[in-house]
Amino acid sequence: MGRGRGRGIRQRVRRARAAWNTVDVNASAAGSAAQGPAVLLLWSLARMAGDPYGVGYGGALLLLPCVCVLGYVMLPVLGLIHVAVHIGPGWLLGRAVAARARSGRQHAWAWHLLGTTVVGAGWAVVLAVLCGWPFATTAAVCAALAAVPVLWAAQARRRARVFTAPRGPVALWGTSLLASFGLALLAFGVAGVASVTGLGPFKEYEPPELSAAQVAGVWRGEDGAVLRLRPDGRADATRLTAEPSYSDSDDREYVVCDGTGHWSFVTEGRDRVLVRVGGGCGEETEWTVIGTERRPELFLFVGDPDAGDLRVLRRD
Structure with a gap:
């Protein structure tokens, strides 16, 4: 009984690996890379706003030229790493749960999001233990970072079905490059509004008033x-x-x-x-x-x- 159930699980995993093809990997990596500059910008601005000592600005400013020169060389590599440790395992988990629930293919992207959320929670546990990061915040950030790659891959699969051929790597990564500029500008605007209104981690630090x-x-x-x-x-x-x-x-x-x-x-x-x-x-x-x-x-x-x-x- 247990052996037959194990064989069934292995078959579902093999089918999921077959469904997760090169197009999905490239699309997910491109989506992850597209959000990289925006994520780095938000992280830098939040750290600068919350720095009570006022000594983090110089380092952040020195980092900007490095991002401009080397960032777009490293982003594809970081995108592939993100797919390998987060998006890909989330796809396998989501497909296995979907097969168990006998869900239709039209809900594949939703099951993929669910799988990446669970995998992200697992990484949040690791980071909480090793680095002392807050679990809830880290899990939420991991889930948010998986949304764009998952939806990007879903769009690529839908386009491949409609046009009977996937987009080439040049067009795919060219779109990712253009999208990264747009997302970075959007992130800068959101951070600016949050800083002015005093919302979230972009609220400027205010020292205590003592006697x-x-x-x-x-x-x-x-x-x-x-x-x-x-x-x-x-x-x-x-x-x-x-x-x-x-x-x-x-x-x-x-x-x-x-x-x-x-x-x-x-x-x-x-x-x-x-x-x-x-x-x-x-x-x-x-x-x-x-x-x-x-x-x-x-x-x-x-x-x-x-x-x-x-x-x-x-x-x-």
């Missing part, structure tokens, strides 16, 4: 730095990064200070804590307030904006 009393306390960094801000304006520092003295002949980007000094709280513009450690240990240094009201942070960025050092202090 001097809320800032007072002990702040610690991952590198062993400790900054104690006393309510009376005194400051105690251990291994604290500070701006070097203007008369420093070593032309150093920063110094590490131990000692006592004073601090003040400035609310003009972004809230900042000005710290000056005595004993000739550098100049007055601005630590900018970020984080949230429940979990505030202080940060200092020293050096080149594209390759500098970020220092973060968190409240005890």
Whole structure:
């Protein structure tokens, strides 16, 4: 009984592989490649909007020339990889479930979407375990990334039935190239509207509004730095990064200070804590307030904006 059922499953898988031909692979890969620039653009803009430290812009701007020169060379390869690990397995799963449910061929694209959604959820589990990404958001993104390739392949199959011949690879990938520009422009417009209206991940980060009393306390960094801000304006520092003295002949980007000094709280513009450690240990240094009201942070960025050092202090 079990052997006969296993044989039936293998036969359905073989029929699904036969139905999933070169035309479907090329069409799915072209659809996946077409959405690549839009996905990269949305990811970059969302990361820039949500960057509380304001240090991600330089890297993103440097990435744009690389995308223009190398992006359209790599997109077909990435599209094929996407088909191999996501779209193709989703097709096999969808065909197997459709055969089990005895669904007609007119619903093949819907079963394909269902299969890719399940496969995407499996990859979301892997990414949640290995990278700590949120499962629900990752699964939703995987499902969305599969929609265009699946519908593109369905359109290619329908056109092949109507015109009795599939589109050639030049026409297929040429359409993908043109569609990628259109999708990128659409993504840029959507991100712009979302940024203005403050919706979704494109909402610009807003730092918390704290008082001097809320800032007072002990702040610690991952590198062993400790900054104690006393309510009376005194400051105690251990291994604290500070701006070097203007008369420093070593032309150093920063110094590490131990000692006592004073601090003040400035609310003009972004809230900042000005710290000056005595004993000739550098100049007055601005630590900018970020984080949230429940979990505030202080940060200092020293050096080149594209390759500098970020220092973060968190409240005890």
